[in-house]
Amino acid sequence: MKTHTMHIGLDDTDSTRGGCTTYVAALLVEKLEKLGAKFLDYPNLIRLNPNVPWKTRGNGALCLRIKYDEGLEDQIKEAAISLVEEHADLNFKGTDPGIVFLTKAEVPEEVTAFAKNAITGIVTLKEAMRLIEKFEGEALGFNTCRGIIGALAAIGETLQGDHTFELIAYRVAENCGLKRKVDETSIFKMDELTRPYTFNNVDVEKGRVIITPRGPDPILFGIRGETPEIVKKAFGIVKPLEPVERWVIFRTNQGTDAHLRQVHALNQIKPYNSVIVKGVVSQNPRIIPLRHVIFSIKDESGEVDCAAYEPTGALRKVAVKLAIGDSIEACGAVRKPSQGKPLTVNLEKINILALAPKMSYRNPLCPKCGRRLKSMGKNQGLRCEKCGSKFAGLGKVAVAVNRELKTGLYVTSTRSQRHLTKPIRRYGLEKCGRTAESLIEGWHSS
Ligand SMILES: [Zn+2]
Helix, strand or coil, X not given: CXXXXXXEEEECCCXXXXXXXXXXXXXXXXXXXXXXXXXXXXXXXXXCCCCCCCCCCCCEEEEEEEEEECCCHHHHHHHHHHHHHHHCCCCCCCCCCEEEEECCCCCXXXXXXXXXXXXXXXXXXXXXXXXXXXXXXXXXXXXXXXXXXXXXXXXXXXXXXXXXXXXXXXXXXXXXXXXXXXXXXXXXXXXXXXXXXXXCCEECCCCEECCCCCCCXXXXXXXXXXXXXXXXXXXXXXXXXXXXXXXXXXXXCCCCCCCEEECCCHHHCCCCCEEEEEEEEEEEEEEEHHHEXXXXXXXXXXXXEEEECXXXXXXXXXXXXXXXXXXXXXXXXXXXXXXXXXCEEEEEEEEEEECCCEEEEECCECCCCCCECEECCCCCCEXXXXXXXXXXXXXXXXXXXXXXXXXXXXXXXXXXXXXXXXXXXXXXXXXCCCXXXXXXXXXXXX
């Protein structure tokens, strides 16, 4: 019998009051397997541009890539559609689910380019529909149909470059909305035993566990790491204190900085994009209400504000020590300016390239005995308190002050990192291609 390849993209089935698109994907995994489909990859969890103004949550879309016998096509599509209909919060304003089916062995380059734009910037539904039509895909949207954008983008991002894995464990329905019960000590132990190959397990600054989300969604916890083997091993160490309904390993662009795009001049940055941009500090940091820190950077083309908000923790502490003349690379989301204000980069990372020398002006030492001279008043000259000498012609001297700051990379605190932010722990572990050609045994519960 003839076999075909299909990419199934899903997006935006969740709302602030519940649901989770990864969960719909996890259910679909089970259904497709029962139908006899073969998985070509782990389910892909693709985080899209976190700055899209109409998205306030994780902005994650899913793609399942399968091989199946001709004749199963209708049943496969029916399974996906009925799961979305059953589990999406369709009556919630702002929940706009989308499903895209693309029956192609290879993902077209144009769809991959579309995905890159959806991760770093803004794309339109019109553009998505044009591509779906061109490549004979099939799209199904609910409400505003905006989910079709993410569903197609998830298909297009095939994660050929850097990528990571996340094992997500789900709760039974009756526990959703209740406090999550997981043995915290086991999470700290897991972090210790699997580092640096897992990341974002705990916030060391606050001594807090962060693998358990807060909201009413069905996720009990998610473990992020470099390989499917390590997240599965870590899963074995964590002790849940409530039933795990199912678990699945996803391949993802989380923790890869995929949203950041290098911009070569400050006047080129656009609202809603996430950028990496160089500049020289042009206005000293100032602390505004709620302890946020704001400073400005400039280059030959223009000037922008940079903001390190209170929850960025460690990053805020670095930002406040910057001074005019420091050369930095700022990474973060560009916020649309309020009237008359410059664009603002909401900092996720600061790479300090060079520190300007900071000078302080002090009285010189006594040429006779070495004690620091004292001023006798305006235009009165200097006097030594120890030996009594007076000096009319000596002025203040410049002394280099210790900056209490080192060049290098600083990243926002774990608790305020976006899904896409590459944490310090991952530097040096980046993958430059796909290594996991086949799926490990048991990549989901059965
Ligand atoms: Zn003296």
